Amino acid sequence: MRLASAVTLFAAFTAYTLLVAAQHGALGFLAVPAAGGWSLQVTLDLVFALSAFLTLAAADARKHGIALWPYIPATLILGSVGMLAYFVHRELRAFRAPATRP
Numbered sequence: 001m002r003l004a005s006a007v008t009l010f011a012a013f014t015a016y017t018l019l020v021a022a023q024h025g026a027l028g029f030l031a032v033p034a035a036g037g038w039s040l041q042v043t044l045d046l047v048f049a050l051s052a053f054l055t056l057a058a059a060d061a062r063k064h065g066i067a068l069w070p071y072i073p074a075t076l077i078l079g080s081v082g083m084l085a086y087f088v089h090r091e092l093r094a095f096r097a098p099a100t101r102p
Contacts, residue, residue, distance in 0.1 A: 003091040010084040017081055050075055053083050064090055 021028070033043040054075060061068040066089060074082030 003095045006087045006091045010088050013084060014081050050083060057086060064093060066090060
């Protein structure tokens with residue numbers, strides 16, 4: 001169930017991101033913080049959230065035997081798409097791992 005959710009969210013958000021980038025250009029997001037107010041607040045919130053993800057993902061990746069290095073530039077360049085890709089990888093790895101039974 002978690003794998004299906006991660007894949008669905010990743011696919012839907014990536015498709016939406018590509019649509020927005022096609023309509024407004026790959027760098028269209030740069031005008032958003034300049035608008036101030038809520039636009040700046042949402043941009044800062046995203047930066048803080050993605051920074052927290054990268055910080056916490058380091059220990060999580062080590063614990064699960066996942067190389068984090070591809071997801072660092074992906075998250076810095078693609079934002080949430082990079083983060084969601086990490087979650088898909090993590091859930092795929094858990095899905096493929098043999099179940100441990102007591």
